[in-house]
Amino acid sequence: MVTSPGASGPVHPELRRVTERIARRSEATRSAYLTRVERWRTRPGRGTRLGCANLAHTTAALPAADKLRVVAERAPHLGVVTAYNDMLSAHQPYEDYPQRIRAAARSLGVTVQVAGGVPAMCDGITQGQPGMELSLFSRDAIAMATAVALSHDVFDGVLLLGVCDKIVPGLLIGALHFGHLPCVFVPAGPMSSGLSNPAKARVREQYAAGKVGRDALLEAESAAYHGPGTCTFYGTANSNQMLLEAMGLHVPGAAFVHPHDGLRHALTDEAVRRVVALARPAAAGGAALPIGRLVDERVIVNAIVALLATGGSTNHLIHWVAVARAAGIAVDWTDFAELSAVVPLLARVYPNGEADVNRFQAAGGPAFVLRELLDAGLMHADVATIAGGEGLRAYARVPMLQGDRLAWSVQPADSGDSGVLRPAARPFSPTGGLQLLQGNLGRSVIKVSAVPADRHVVEAPARVFDSQEALHAAFEAGELDRDVVAVVRFQGPRAAGMPELHKLTPPLAVLQDRGHRVALVTDGRMSGASGKVPAAIHCTPEALDGGPLARLRDGDVIRLDAPAGRLDVLVDPAQWAGRAAAGRSAEAAEEHEHGLGRELFVGMRRAVTSAEEGAITWQ
Secondary structure, three states: OOOOOHHHOOOOHHHHHHHHHHHHHOHHHHHHHHHHHHHHHOOOOHHHHOOHHHHHHHHOOOOHHHHHHHHHHOOOEEEEEEOOOOOOOOOHHHHHHHHHHHHHHHHOOOEEEEEEEOOOOOHHHHOOOHHHHHHHHHHHHHHHHHHHHHOOOOOOEEEEEOOOOOHHHHHHHHHHOOOOOOEEEOOOOEOOOOOOHHHHHHHHHHHHOOOOOHHHHHHHHHHHOOOOOEOOOOOHHHHHHHHHHHHOOOOOOOOOOOOOOHHHHHHHHHHHHHHHHHHOOHHHOOOOOOHHHHOOHHHHHHHHHHHHHHOOOOOHHHHHHHHHHHOOOOOOHHHHHHHHOOOOEOEOEOOOOOEOHHHHHHHOHHHHHHHHHHHOOOOOOOOOEOOEOOHHHHHHEEEEEEOOEEEEEEOOOOOOOOOOEOOOOOOOEOOOOEEEEEEOOEEEEEEHHHOOHHHOEEEEEEEEEOOHHHHHHHHHOOOOOOOEEEEEOOOOHHHHOOOEOHHHHHHHHHHHHOOOOEEEEEOOEOHHHOOOOOEEEEEEOOHHHOOHHHHOOOOOEEEEEOOOOEEEEOOOHHHHHHOOOOOOOHHHHHHOOOOOOHHHHHHHHHHOOOOOOOOOOOO
C-alpha cells in the first residue's frame, strides 16, 4: 500500500486515495507478477545455469579479456537493446553509443553486448499515409523484439536505448516482462531549436487554406525538423522522457540535454555505472534492484501526475495503461481523470504553449516540475529509482559538468521563464491538461490544455466520415465552412490500427479561425500535437465493435462539454436506442488489411483490447 513520503510532507489525499484504489484493484495480478519476478531473480547464476555450449555461443565473438570476465570472473554482463536507425533524427545519435557504453563498462570491470535492435518508426513520416496504421501496433512489436533480444538469458542488467513515440513504451513493456533484471533507459536528447512550432503550424494552416504552396510548406517543415535529436514540440516522444524522469528510470536530468553536448556523454557513462550498481547483489556492494520491483503502483501514479502537470501526450492514456499491466498493475481513464482534477498545470510547451522543449529545459525542465509536485504532496517521494536511496528527490536536481566530473546542483527556487514554467502555488491552471469525457457516445479523452478556454464547449451538427481522406475532400469542396462537429469513425485499434489523425488539424483549425464552432470526434488518435481544435479522441467502444459512433448520422447535434466531462449526441433517447449501427464497407475493410505490410498485423487487430485497456495485443 501507499506509504508516506517522509521529509517531503504528506501526500495529497486524492493522490493517496487513487493510488490505494489502484493497489487494491491490482492486488492479485501484482502479487502474481512479483512472485514470477522473484522466482526468476533467485535462480542459479549464469555460470552454473548455462551449459558449456550456451556460454561458448554467448562469448564466441568477444575479445579474450571480456570472455575471461564473463566465463571465469562471472562479472556483471550487460545487454544493450537499441532502437538505432539513421532515418529517425531522434535515434540517429545512438549510432556510436555501443562503443561508448563498452568503454565505460570495461573501466568498471564488466562486459557489454548489444543484445538486439528493435524497430523504430516515425509518426511524422507516416502521418496521413497507410504506414501509420502500423504505428500503434509497432509498440507491441517493439516489446516482443525486446523480449527476443533478452531471451538468450545471459544478462545481469539492461540498457535501453530509445526515445520516440511507441519505442519507449514498447521497450518498457518488454523490459517489464524481464522484471527480474535491473534496467536503465538511456535517452539521446532533443534537436536544437529551429523554426518555431507556432510558425510551422501557421504555414500548415496557410497551406490547408490554399494561401501558400507546397514549396513554402516544405521549406517551413525542413526548418523545423533540421538536425539530430527528437522533434522539439511536446508530443509523445518528449512526454516519454518526462515520464521516465518521474519514474526514476533515467539518470536524473538526462531527458532534454542535446545529443552533442558533453554533458550528454557524461550522463550516458553514468547510466552504465548505475546499471552495474543495480546488477550487483548487496553482498558485493550493489543495490540489486530489478525493474519489476522498481515499477510499482506509486511509480505509475507519479508518471500519470507528471503527464497531467505538463499537458503531455494523450497517447499515454493508452501506453501507460499497457505499461502498468505489464507490471501487474491495473489503471483506467477514471484514475487519470480523478488525478487531473487535483494536479495543476505547471508547463506551457507547444502545443499547449509557444515554447519548445529546449526553452522548457532552460526554464527549469523536469527538475523544476518534479520539485514543485513533490513539495505540493502530489507525487510519491519514497519510491525506488535507479539513482539510489534518495527516492524521487534525486530528480529535482540539475546535472552539470565540473571539469570532467558529473555532478548535480540544487534547482533554482524560481522558474527561469514564467511563461513556460510556473510553481504549483501559481499554476497556469489548477487542473491537469487531460479530461475524461463520458456520455451516450461512450468514453473518450480530450487534451484541454492546448484548447482556448472559449472552445471547451462546442455544440454543433455532425458531419460523419469513415476516413480522414473523406473529411479532407469535404473541406476542399467547401462543405464544412460552418459550425460543425467532424466525426471520423472506423479508426479504432480493431478497425485500422488506431492511426494518428494529425492531418486533420490544419483544415479544422482553418475553420475555427474563420469563427466557426468546430470540434473533432473520433475513435482514432491525435497524440500530443492535437493543437487548438477541441478533439474527443480514443472513443470507446470503437465503431467497428458497434460503438455509438457507428449510429451517428449527418446532422445529429453533438455537444462536447469538457468542463462537465460530457460527450453526447442530442437525439431523442428512444430514437437513439432503436437506431441501427452503420457497418464499414467491404472495400474499406480490404483497404486497411493490405499494402505496406499491413497484412502481417491483421492478427494483432483481431486480438487487440480497447483503447482504455491499453490497446494490448499480448493479453
